[in-house]
Amino acid sequence: MQSKFSCPRGTTDITPFDISRWDNIERISKQILTCYNYKEIRTPLFEETELFARSMGQSSDVVCKQMLNLAAQQKDDQDGVTLSGLSLRPENTASVVRSYIQNGFDRKEPISKLFYIGPMFRGERPQKGRLRQFNQIGVEVLGPNTAQPYLDAEIISLSVHLLKSLGLEKFQLKINTLGTPEDKENFSQMLRQALKPYRKELSEYSQQRFERNVLRVLDSKDAADQEIVKKVHIGLSYLSTESQHYYAQVKEALMNLDVDFVEDQHLVRGLDYYTHTVFEICGSSLGSQDALGAGGRYNNLVRQLGGGDIDAMGFALGVERILLALGDKEVPLSNPLAAYIVPMSEEALNQGFVLMNVLRQENISCDLSYKYSAKLKNVLSNANKMDVHTVILLGEEEMKKQCVTLKDMKQKKEETISIKGNDFSKIINILKERYN
Ligand code: AMP
Numbered sequence: 001m002q003s004k005f006s007c008p009r010g011t012t013d014i015t016p017f018d019i020s021r022w023d024n025i026e027r028i029s030k031q032i033l034t035c036y037n038y039k040e041i042r043t044p045l046f047e048e049t050e051l052f053a054r055s056m057g058q059s060s061d062v063v064c065k066q067m068l069n070l071a072a073q074q075k076d077d078q079d080g081v082t083l084s085g086l087s088l089r090p091e092n093t094a095s096v097v098r099s100y101i102q103n104g105f106d107r108k109e110p111i112s113k114l115f116y117i118g119p120m121f122r123g124e125r126p127q128k129g130r131l132r133q134f135n136q137i138g139v140e141v142l143g144p145n146t147a148q149p150y151l152d153a154e155i156i157s158l159s160v161h162l163l164k165s166l167g168l169e170k171f172q173l174k175i176n177t178l179g180t181p182e183d184k185e186n187f188s189q190m191l192r193q194a195l196k197p198y199r200k201e202l203s204e205y206s207q208q209r210f211e212r213n214v215l216r217v218l219d220s221k222d223a224a225d226q227e228i229v230k231k232v233h234i235g236l237s238y239l240s241t242e243s244q245h246y247y248a249q250v251k252e253a254l255m256n257l258d259v260d261f262v263e264d265q266h267l268v269r270g271l272d273y274y275t276h277t278v279f280e281i282c283g284s285s286l287g288s289q290d291a292l293g294a295g296g297r298y299n300n301l302v303r304q305l306g307g308g309d310i311d312a313m314g315f316a317l318g319v320e321r322i323l324l325a326l327g328d329k330e331v332p333l334s335n336p337l338a339a340y341i342v343p344m345s346e347e348a349l350n351q352g353f354v355l356m357n358v359l360r361q362e363n364i365s366c367d368l369s370y371k372y373s374a375k376l377k378n379v380l381s382n383a384n385k386m387d388v389h390t391v392i393l394l395g396e397e398e399m400k401k402q403c404v405t406l407k408d409m410k411q412k413k414e415e416t417i418s419i420k421g422n423d424f425s426k427i428i429n430i431l432k433e434r435y436n
Contacts (some may be wrong), residue, residue: 010124010132012320020387024331025319026117028165029137031159036158038115039140043095046070047118049087055094055274055301059212061219062090063081066122068132088097088121091315093273094305096140101307110370111143117319129289137162138295138316147299147311149246152277153253159281159293160259160313167329167350168283171292173260175251176237176267177281178283179243181300184275186238188214198228215268221288229266243276250277261412273298277313292325338435339366340388342379348372348394351419355404357393358424364431366392383409389435406430 007013008079014022030040053063068088083342089095096114099105105112117137124130141155160173170309180182192214195202199210200216206225218229236244254261261279269278278296286292295315302310339359342354349372359366367386376395382392393405398416404427417426 008132010126010130012131012133021323021326021331022023022319025137025166025322028331029115029117030160032158032162033115033139036113038113038155041096041099041114041116041140042118043089043099043116045121046086046088047095049085051094051098051305052087052090055097055271055273056091056287059209059216060271061216062122062267062270066090066119066124068123079288090122091120091316092116092118092136092138093140093301093316096314097142097301097305097307097312100140100142100310101302101305105142106144106308106310109143111141111146113139113141127289129286129318129324131320135319136316137319138311138314138315141310142302142310144308144310147246147276147297147313149249150253150295152250152313153257153259155295155313155315156250156254156261156277156279157257157259159279159295159317162317163281163292163322167331168292168322170283170284171325172262172268172284173279173281174264174266175254175261175277177239177243177247177250177277178268178275178296179239179247183239183243183277187234190234190238191215191217191232194232194234198231201228212320213272216270218266218268219270230235234265236386238392246276269294269296273301273304275299279315281317283321284320285325285327289321291318292321300384335386336384337367338364338431339390339392340383340386341366341368341392342383342394343369343372344374344376344379344393344395345372345399348399351399352392352394354422355394355419355427359428359431362428362432364428364435390431397400 033079049067049069052067056063067090070086096116100112113137118131119132119135123132126132139155139158141151156175163171192210195210195214195217198206201224202210203220203222203225206217206220206222217225220226267278267280274296276297276299278293281292282290283292293315297313299311302312325435341352341356343349352368356366356368369379371380388409391407391409393407398404402420403416403418405414405416
């Protein structure tokens with residue numbers, strides 16, 4: 001079948017063939033996040049463009065080049081609908097902060113540990129691992145006076161815990177600190193000084209960055225820029241004693257948690273709002289788009305967006321990148337169908353239909369092969385294509401003896417269970433014991 005339409009460039013369908021991997025990722029993540037006492041937050045998929053510009057920085061790559069704006073003007077005199085000035089969210093930190101302020105979270109709880117799972121949108125040039133609609137699992141922790149090295153270490157180690165639990169092994173955690181806004185300004189000045197001799201050799205875009213926000217030169221993907229950046233060594237001398245102490249405590253806490261990391265003094269992250277701890281996690285098998293996730297502390301963003309003095313830190317992991325890094329490897333804790341009912345005659349189809357509905361009432365996941373076939377090979381080959389634990393076979397013999405055959409597809413074992421008088425309790429007990 002040839003379709004007239006394709007999904008837009010940089011987007012993908014998540015079909016029923018892939019959904020169990022997505023389901024598992026979301027379920028495992030939610031389990032871990034709940035265990036760390038994080039609560040889910042869901043914000044709109046679009047917000048005022050100004051919110052992103054103010055939080056991420058007017059000169060950030062995302063705001064400059066990648067915003068997907070809702071351009072359609074829909075004026076309606078009655079309810080005044082207009083879509084101008086709105087953008088699809090390129091990330092979720094700004095939206096969560098907006099919601100935190102708007103809903104007065106700080107009056108309701110001393111610390112808000114929030115997580116989200118959902119799609120983000122960026123008008124990037126699509127390539128492997130880089131989409132225009134992609135999904136992130138993210139956390140944001142906000143609260144007055146919550147800038148504590150232990151919390152930074154918890155958030156970083158949570159991101160590592162999530163990736164490991166999803167089955168990833170080969171990745172590297174890089175950390176750095178930007179210090180306070182004053183330290184960051186020192187860093188910018190020192191970097192500008194150090195880069196001055198190479199200024200003309202920088203790419204055109206980095207020459208603009210040199211003027212507007214020199215730290216972004218360190219983020220450049222241009223090979224020549226990266227060579228120049230390698231020559232620059234600033235150390236941590238831009239940090240105040242206090243900031244150095246904070247950073248040392250974060251590192252010590254990470255070591256106590258046995259979290260492996262490397263320090264990367266050129267890791268600055270492309271957004272204006274970061275201060276103090278920043279981190280990034282890269283997968284070794286991913287090629288040029290190798291970031292699995294990233295995050296950092298942003299103690300001034302809430303104030304910048306009109307709220308109070310609220311410390312905050314967060315991260316976001318890219319789900320598509322996680323799936324790419326996993327390759328063919330199964331996401332752990334797969335959740336196959338518990339039972340697939342296979343009738344081999346019309347009478348058995350009636351019986352199977354009743355059985356399926358009874359099992360579903362008992363919350364046992366199951367499905368039925370709605371077309372019966374007398375050929376065992378055919379029916380089993382269909383069952384094999386499905387990820388199913390147990391096949392419930394209703395053949396001629398079974399109908400005669402009023403029983404079913406339970407075929408355990410994982411352990412390759414089978415047993416006969418009586419259903420005399422439509423009593424399905426034995427099947428229910430067995431399936432519940434195995435799969436609930
Ligand atoms: P960022 O907010 O850019 O640090 O993104 C956090 C994570 O989201 C990255 O480390 C990636 O895993 C993922 N990500 C960001 N942009 C894209 C994109 N265009 N396509 C797919 N994944 C992305």
